[in-house]
Amino acid sequence: MSADRQPSMPQHATPGVAGAVWHSLVWLVLGNTMGVMIAILLLLPGLNPWLGEWTYGRWMMVHMNIALYGWCSLPMLGFLFKVYGADRGSFSNWCRPVLWLWSGALVAGSISWLSGQSSGKLFLDWSGFARVFFPVVMEALWLLLIVAFISKPQGDPDSTLVTRIAKMVGLIILAAVPLAIYFASSSSVYPALNPDTGGPTAASQLESSLGVVLILLILPFGITRRTQSLSKAVTLSWIVFLAEAGLCVALGRTDVSHHRPAQYLSLASLLVWIPLIPAYCAAFRWHAATRGWRIAMFWWWGGLVVSGWVLFLPGVLDRIKFTDVLVGHSIVAVAGFLTALLIFVMIQLMGEEDAWIFNRRWSFHAWNLGVLAYVVIISIAGWIEGANPAFTIVPGPAREFLYIVRLLTGVAMLAGSLEWLTAASSLPALERHVEVELQGVNVA
């Protein structure tokens, strides 16, 4: 691992970044609270009548979508504010309205999900008015970014021609995202299927995984700088990425079974990223305070890639499809890897002075050990269920026991996230009328 210091970074979070952190954590806590509630409902179904028409299924939609579009997305706003300089200068006051807009869209979405509106698509569940409102909000974000980008002074030492071109390309891509979200939410668009499971093909999984890899490869350029020494890992990573992208194109988008060797062998190509991602990250400078979460991210990343491949293998996937094992895998992805990545990025964005909100020992362990225990427990339940569906459909004492332990791990995660939110609420940059001296610019 390379040097952990980056003296030029601001020590405190800017109001834009602090706001993104706070909004993210609000949605994380809400999502976790709903997760705990849902886990209780699975153990005590007699409580369902208390919810009236807001039944389990509707809450599941809210739970999943606010995790995806709240917790997992809002830190990206902080990242974009930082990259495009929107959190500094004359337009920084518009970061907070954009964050409120994003949260407003999630509120609109939550109302629509709770009132029984859904697209029927698990991860693109925008329908009715919310399906229009959310892309409009994304356009508002884009507007702020482009205004901030255009208004950046020409003499800015960080603003080389290459970076300006890269940011321009980024803006062009971002401009297409709202429309992509709108059309992908349509009921007539659906990806290729694995005919033996009804799930995604290896090509689809490779494609989405490479999307994540691409984000990991791009992220450092926006928030930190390279180390002095040249790193072969960076070059190698981009070459491997391009090769795998080619493989992805070659696999095509047809309905193909996971029993085909070409499918599971091509998915195995992702295993190379287990050592490559840490090596790639080592070529950049990071705040020392990011270390804990960065290492956690690498561990979760390794677990995610390995389990993703193993669970796709013939014989394994045939047993665990539609069971809790895949729930466990998605928890590794979102609560394990993605959360560690997001916190690592948020610490980097905030600076060392504010890193303490994520770095207290007990909440770090409550979260990571909670997720690990959750995954183990739910995987055991799913593995049994794979051979005996009645294990879940007609719950007995063994399933109840596992689900009680699962609930406790959820409570641990909720407690950890609550501490982060409580701490983040006291970030100096969130105080009204506070003046933050930042890089010579007086930001009200």
Add this chain to the structure above:
Amino acid sequence: MIDRRGSSGWRGVALVAVTYVYFLIFAQFAFLSRLAELNLGGASLKIVLAAMAAGGVIFSLLAPRVDFIPSPTHRLRIAFAACAVGALLCLLPLGIVADLGLSFLIGAALGVLTVTLVTHLREWMGDRNPLLNVGLGTGIGYFVCNIPHLFAATPQDQAIIAASLCLVGIALASTPSESSPTRVPTESSQFSFLRALATFAALVWLDSAAFFIIQHSPALKAGTWQGSAHLWTNASLHLIAAIGAAWLLQHRRSGLVLSPAFAALGFACFLLRNPALALPASLFYPVGVSLYSVALVAYPSFLTSATTTRERGIQAGWIYAGAGWMGSALGIGMGQNLGHVPTLFVVVAGSVVLIPAFLQLSQSRTREIIALSISFTVASVIYCLLPARSETPALSEIERGRRVYIGEGCIHCHSQYVRPNSPDVLMWGPVQDLQQVHAQQPPLIGNRRQGPDLTQVGTRRSPLWLRAHLIDPPEISGGSIMPSFAFLFGDQRGDDLVAYLASLHSGDTQQQFAMEQEWQPAASALAHADLEEGGIIYQHQCDTCHDANGRARLQYLSQFKQPPANLVIGPFQYLPSAASSADRTAQFSRISKFGIHGTDMAGHEYLSDQQIASLTLFLMKQSSTAVHHP
């Protein structure tokens, strides 16, 4: 021990809690029950209650002006003593005149107690987290009142407990320290006295109306306040909401306390109009009440802009007399005369609470409001102009049902995909053609099975079974964790959903039926069949239809295509009497697992061979008994 600067403020917490318990469990509850026991009703009851309100109003206003008892401790002790006397006197079989006097005494004592307490609360709350202490005291007060043993106690017991707590209050009200000004984060400039008065009046009015309506509607009372589970839930919600409110006040977020308090109370009032929605109303009501109750104590104690103790006391007097006693009387009057809270009143109350909050918010969040307004307007215009919206053709029953299926999030528990060459085929088959899957918009494959796959559920289940199961899942499928969707049958949605589910069948069903006919449990399962296990499965899965007094049997008897066989006396139409024991075993097993197609008899496809074998053994035993004892 005197609470000094740096102390925890436990006395203040206890004093607030005691006061709330007395007010809630005695003045609002036990005293009214006691009057009912004494056969006081109609106009007499109204006069007695008016006397309490008069005592409350007069002495709330007088309390800060009483100069001949300068010590707040003494005033508080006298008020507690008067409250205790009032509670004990109500145990006597008093006449209407005495009740009138007693009611006035209780109101007067409460007026002095509450105003004196909040005026000087700073002296008892310590200086560490005084607002959190206010929340804790309020939350504990509500929590205690909702403890089932106390809540369901007789009025006499409740009065004695209230009087005893007043004695505790007398002991707790020690002389406060004069040199311990409490520092709290105030936002007095953002929360004026007049706004506080109007806001609290609106909230107390709503609360009292809802309280009265619940208390006098058996259906609502059953749905909100009866049973230990309800009460413990209410208690917990009160406590959590109170602490949450205090935390928000501590962080200068009074707007985030009173606006949500109105939202929760207003929504509860709206839900209370339909007794079927009493359960969700019971979740919002305590949250709304606790949120504003904390502010009702915290405002005159800590958040007012008043600079002197006397000024604070006068403001507290006006708030408790005007908003508290008068708002309460008006709310009860509304409940008595209308039996519900009119929507227009909720709107007016909402305006009183929310407009000042919005104006305040607009000053500090101008950009957010502008951005939200513009984005909302733009999205609304685009939404209205979308061609797909205006050209939606009329949907069939099945298409509407599919929308209900999607909207209820059924895909989070049920898949619609039969995996070829897997155990799925026998359980949920036949396999659906992949082109058919893609043709659905969107495919509803799902990713999790908390319940059975539904690809071919229309083949395996009759519309009657589907309807009965949606209404009461655990009754029809023993041990089912699925929530009831009975509410869908209050309108068209339930029938649409049943139509959609019944339409889910495709593929070669004859081949599927042939496969089912060839199936029998594994020999090892039959060898290890357990009669006791079979009996338990029968009780869970079968007796609701097959027992002579089964609930589903009695409820749907006239709607079955064929009445379910009584498994003790028969007749067994689908079980040839001349068949060998092995054939009967096989047939019982097949019926148990796959049901009887074309009837309302559903299968239990997800049960293991071992479970089916045990159930079959039990059924064989039952039916053999029938042969010997017709």
